[in-house]
Amino acid sequence: xxxxxxxxxxxxxxxxxxxxxxxxxxxxxxxxxxxxxxxxxxxxxxxxxxxxxxxxxxxxxxxxxxxxxxxxxxxxxxxxxxxxxxxxxxxxxxxxxxxxxxxxxxxxxxxxxxxxxxxxxxxxxxxxxxxxxxxxxxxxxxxxx
Numbered sequence: 613x614x615x616x617x618x619x620x621x622x623x624x625x626x627x628x629x630x631x632x633x634x635x636x637x638x639x640x641x642x643x644x645x646x647x648x649x650x651x652x653x654x655x656x657x658x659x660x661x662x663x664x665x666x667x668x669x670x671x672x673x674x675x676x677x678x679x680x681x682x683x684x685x686x687x688x689x690x691x692x693x694x695x696x697x698x699x700x701x702x703x704x705x706x707x708x709x710x711x712x713x714x715x716x717x718x719x720x721x722x723x724x725x726x727x728x729x730x731x732x733x734x735x736x737x738x739x740x741x742x743x744x745x746x747x748x749x750x751x752x753x754x755x756x757x
Contacts, residue, residue, distance in 0.1 A: 613717050614649070614653060614717035615650050615653035615654060617713050617714040619646070621642075621707055621713075621714050624703065625643050625695070626643060627703060628704045628706070638695045641695075642694070642695045645684075649714070649718075656677060656680065674729040675729050677721070677728075678722055678725040681719070681722030681725055684718040685719055688712070688715040692708055695707060695711065696708045
């Protein structure tokens with residue numbers, strides 16, 4: 613979802629910046645942040661959809677996704693705030709709105725990536741076939757988990 617919002621924010625910002633003359637600083641930085649985050653999310657998405665994430669074992673994927681979300685949140689916060697301070701029309705306001713929506717989507721993605729990373733670090737307790745936790749004493753006696 614964050615990638616789609618980033619792409620929409622880029623398109624709206626591009627349309628708004630061209631009405632002012634392409635190359636304005638705030639719009640240029642906002643466009644850089646949106647298209648870069650879209651491309652990074654697209655690469656991570658393609659790695660997850662294919663089996664590349666299983667073959668590339670040197671990359672810790674939940675941590676990579678968490679760091680990506682944190683960097684994108686900070687970049688969107690700066691870029692959207694700077695653009696909001698410099699915009700004076702509806703199209704620029706739309707770009708700012710989609711920028712902040714993208715920021716919220718990256719916050720949500722970061723939360724879920726953090727939970728996944730935290731779950732991987734947590735030790736697994738043995739469970740029986742019914743899904744109940746098995747104490748350590750019973751686990752040693754019962755090896756048919």
